[in-house]
Amino acid sequence: MALIMIGERINGLFKDMAKAIQERNPQPIQELAIKQTRAGARFIDINTGPAVDDPEKVMPWLVEVVESVVDTPISIDTVKVKAIEAGLKAVKKKPALINSTTAERKHLEQILPLAKHYGAAVIGLAMNEKGVPKDATDRTAIAMEIVAAADEFGIPLTDLYIDPLTLPVGVAQEHAPEALETIRQVKILSDPAPKTVVGLSNISQKTLHRPLINRTFLIMAMTCGLDAAIVDVTDNDLVDAAITSSILLNKEVYSDSFLKVGRGQ
């Protein structure tokens, strides 16, 4: 499938994962790593969650736990630079994805050299010290700063994933079309263009129809040129939507069994 799916599930925000992390119990984490890989995840996102005091110690443990059962690359999801570095050091298999940096200069100066040193890809959020601008044009201007910094620090643009930032539709509805337009603009920003990514579930936070809103927004974002998304890869309707979008964008060849082919079956 044309969409790079990043499995969101190993995250201390989920109760089962918070418990497993607290007890240093690898089994539930490894089950999810395997399940997400089988469902087509191209990266396994790992996030220690807010309850952990020492993410720089937990992150390497999580990397090891996941890499001991799957070959899928890791997405290291934390705002703490020390935890990012500790995670990158622990990675033994394929180059990781750093999730994420903002466009703040001091943040870029910390994260991008790490990405370069460890050969990791990196997600750049279209926000800076002033927050998330509403307008697509302003977000794209911030994305441009990240692109310039990636170039400066020697990160190939194909390893840069710009996240236009999706806010919950229930509280910031006017942001949704701006995020879509940002994706479209970023894809024509440079040649080669950076990749684009969204943390999908955020769009539906606190709504009563989360799967419907998630998959609808995913189709819309793919229509605008989205390359990757952090998603629940075990949501079959969502995966159907992503595969069907790939077909209708003519990025994958249609066959009657396109839903199976898109799942690599």
Next chain:
Amino acid sequence: MALIMIGERINGLFKDMAKAIQERNPQPIQELAIKQTRAGARFIDINTGPAVDDPEKVMPWLVEVVESVVDTPISIDTVKVKAIEAGLKAVKKKPALINSTTAERKHLEQILPLAKHYGAAVIGLAMNEKGVPKDATDRTAIAMEIVAAADEFGIPLTDLYIDPLTLPVGVAQEHAPEALETIRQVKILSDPAPKTVVGLSNISQKTLHRPLINRTFLIMAMTCGLDAAIVDVTDNDLVDAAITSSILLNKEVYSDSFLKVGRGQ
């Protein structure tokens, strides 16, 4: 909801309608007119189907049958100019929609004066005597000719619906993204822009996953600026997709009960 849904179901291509038309039995037709109106149809499309020899006689009968039970405007769906005119003459309630004209000059010269005379809106297909071009730019150029002709014949552009033409993804997959791009281009063609419309079900012809492909393409087309679609308005998942798209495009106000609000409930 932001999408203008045109109910596709009263069409002689469906066996139940072919039978009702042949027997001049109004009941099944009227049931569908009422059902589609309740489901949110803003126009009821009527098409005598290929089996009818005298559409110019059947069309006025169909108009009368439908208008006797609902106030919903009629979409007169036929390539026969005489049947279009006979249908328009029969309309007693709200201004109709002519479905459709191509960009062929002789076709425009027949249809547009009828639209003007009867105050009808009109669907203009992005094709001419040479057929349907593959590229979006060429389709948009044809749309531009229709826009110019509408202006020449005094049709307000808000009454003009450009159809980019959707071909079955199973046989003309490369056309799908071109149709989407045509919608985007047409919406910036003029100010005010003409409306855009698709005959949705065509995209999924002869595939094994028609509802999934239909609703996915509808979301994609709405993302590109689609205003209207000829659809099965009784397909609940499709209507959910359209309402959710309207919300995520910030064209309708979000509330927790947006699916009910979008249905006017």
